[in-house]
Amino acid sequence: MSACPRDRTSPRPAHRRPPASSQTQGATLSPKKSPLxxxxxxxxxxxxxxxxxxxxxxxxxxxxxxxxxxxxxxxxxxxxxxxxxxxxxxxxxxxxxxxxxxxxxxxxxxxxxxxxxxxxxxxxxxxxxxxxxxxxxxxxxxxxxxxxxxxxxxxxxxxxxxxxxxxxxxxxxxxxxxxxxxxxxxxxxxxxxxxxxxxxxxxxxxxxxxxxxxxxxxxxxxxxxxxxxxxxxxxxxxxxxxxxxxxxxxxxxxxxxxxxxxxARVRSLRRRGRTTLVRGLDSQLDQRLGDPHASGLTLSPPSECAPHTADARAVRLMYGSRTIQVDDLDIDDVRRLVRDRSEEHRLRALKDMRIQLFADAECTDPLGAPVPGHRWITAEVRSGAAYHFYWQGSWYEVGAEFLQALRDDVTELLSRPSGVVLPHWPVGERTDEAWFNEQAAKQPGYDLFDRKTVRTGTFRGGGLEICDVLGPEGQLIMVKKADKGTSGLSHLFTQARAAVETLRYDSEVREKFLARVAELRPNQPPEEILATPTVVLAIRLKYGVPLTADSLFAFAQVALLQTAVALQGMGARVRIITIRA
Structure with a gap:
């Protein structure tokens, strides 16, 4: 292609120097120095x-x-x-x-x-x-x-x-x-x-x-x-x-x-080219694009589009001669354009597709350039001992280095002393958490808060369970029986975040909780509990095995650390203990 530079010889308009003030007339003004x-x-x-x-x-x-x-x-x-x-x-x-x-x-x-x-x-x-x-x-x-x-x-x-x-x-x-x-x-x-x-x-x-x-x-x-x-x-x-x-x-x-x-603990596979591993991952992603019921696949705006998504009033998907315009982009909109392609050709079609955001419903005011469709896809694939993620058009590996770093952080978190002692939970006996919480609360210095919800208008007739047991130094003990995965722990982590966040920002809940503590412990200033709250996540794994980095699946460790970081960000101390059989 050839192109000629624009004509730069046209005269520029003259600029008049501003009149000198009475203080500067006759003085020599040094020119302003240009920045380097x-x-x-x-x-x-x-x-x-x-x-x-x-x-x-x-x-x-x-x-x-x-x-x-x-x-x-x-x-x-x-x-x-x-x-x-x-x-x-x-x-x-x-x-x-x-x-x-x-x-x-x-x-x-x-x-x-x-x-x-x-x-x-x-x-x-x-x-x-x-x-x-x-x-x-x-x-x-x-x-x-x-x-x-x-x-x-x-x-x-x-x-x-x-x-x-x-x-x-x-x-x-x-x-x-x-x-x-x-x-x-x-x-x-x-x-x-x-x-x-x-x-x-x-x-x-x-x-x-x-x-x-x-x-x-x-x-x-x-x-x-x-x-x-x-x-x-x-x-x-x-x-x-x-x-x-x-x-x-x-x-x-x-x-x-x-x-x-x-x-840098997440490793990109981009520089490795089309290896056997990457080809296999691409094949799995291709299959999911053709299956409307496949899980582990969603949309995530690429970084160049993320700042504009809140302002977008329309989205246009363009593939060959076909164009789809939608108000809100959904994964099914993308699948609709590529799922009729033959196997091993859907991902290629996704790379040829273009997705563009517009600030108006008529699609006349673009919010940036069209972006290849595969950069909008996020997918998760388990492959052997490693996890792989497709994000913004590339595969990433969460492998041995990541898992070792994960183990190190979980081990450090589990080693923090809690100041809490809990009874054993024998295998084959009572299995419900309510029974265990009652046994824990029978210990001197412990109080039962399980099923004693704090009720306010915020919860529309319901209530919030702040903790299951209150520890001797005001620790908010939350109990959960779970397996090695994340499904049984998700409720525990949600409860912990909701409790600390509500105590921090909802004055009515905070006052009612402190009033309850004052009734049970008239000699302990209740405000000390919330100055720097300590959250104790008490977990009983299957068969009462000890809670270690080895006894939790990788993404249970991920969820645990994410919860700990979130609670620490709200000013709480976090401790984890094992409930043994």
Missing amino acids: TRKTSLYRLRTPEGIALDLHALVDERYRDRGDFTATPVDHAGVKGLLVTDSLARDSTEWSGVLSDLTGIDVRVASRTASGLLLVRTQRAVYAVTYGMGHHMIDPLRLDLGFGLQFALRSLDQHSISLVRRHFMDARGRTDENSATRGGELRDLGTEWIGSIVSKITGTAVDLPLTHVSDGRHTLRVSCTDSSITLPLGRTPQQFLGDLRVIEDTCDRPAPLPGLESL
Whole structure:
């Protein structure tokens, strides 16, 4: 493709210098010094190995085919690549018609969106620097989806993390984001690394000789997504190329910085190519796409779409000549377009599909570029001793390293002393929890709270069971008989979170609970119980076997740690004990 740069010789309008004030007339004003850097978004692009690629191919074809698209080869002071610019004009905004209808006035408000994209080739990779809406001009299939977090885990100060967005690798496709104004530890932000993938992290980079910190007076704030880095880069060719080399060297470091290892415990299979393992996982996913009743498959917005999902009024699915428009996207909408394909071709069809969000029901105001359909799918597959997850178009493995880290954290949690003693629960005798709670409450210093719900208007005639037994130091003891899996423990974890959260935020529940404690223990200040509450999760596994990292399935361990982190985030201490047979 050939293109000519726009004419830059047209005269610019003259700017008049503002009149000098009485205090500055006659004085020489020093010109304002330009900053050395500018905040920039940087992407690394995937290119075929050993093939000389035309950089035009990295630009989304929607822009390459437009008449106002401008591409200019660059070879300037060591910077070699392609400069792409575009200015999208619209005669009238979509909402102009709405205002006309509401007011009876002919409203025609035009809009113009500017985009800039610089593709730069180095000896190690091809990078994209974007300005304005320039990130939409990159072919999304070319994004290196591990680049941003690879840099973040090797550059950020673990004590300065101010924002973390994570996606949970489960069938619900959950996403949440935690932030702190002044930054802090990962666990202070409530980040549950267990069973989740971090897609965005913001903090302060340390020990990087970048232009922005060369004067010794600035700190380097960096925001990284899975595919991009946003940070100040040098404005001159020499400074820019120097900064790029620092970023490349940082990404080549062999391991994450201390304190950030937990974010690297989920291993991507992307760099392994189409191995036998990946082909087998793809085949299982292909089968599920053709089965409307298959489980372990759901939708999760890719990171580039996640910020816009709340504003979307319509979603368009495009596959070949077929187009479906829906108000709310559902997994069945995706399956409908690919399930009639033959086996082993559904996933390929999903990769050819495009899904795009729009801010209006007429689909005239796009919220970003169309994204391949397979990047919207989240799937879970158990394969031998490892778990595999399909997320944002790639497979991830939760294998031996993850499970060892999981075991270490569970073992540490189980080793914390609880200050609670509970009776045995013999095998073959009474099996209901009510009986056991009564036996535990017969001990000196313990009180029965099982089935003594706190009732308020909040629960619409029902009530909340704060705990099963109150311990001698005010511990909130919650009892559950369960097997090795997560199904029997889910109620226990839900009860613990609901109790602590309600005591913290519902004053009526808190007052009624404390009044009950005061009746039972007139000599113990009840407020001390809730100053820093201690939650004791008392668990009896099948046959009364000891509670260890070996006696719980992996995702029971995941659920246990996630509950502990959530409770600690609400100011509670968490202790786990075994009820023995």
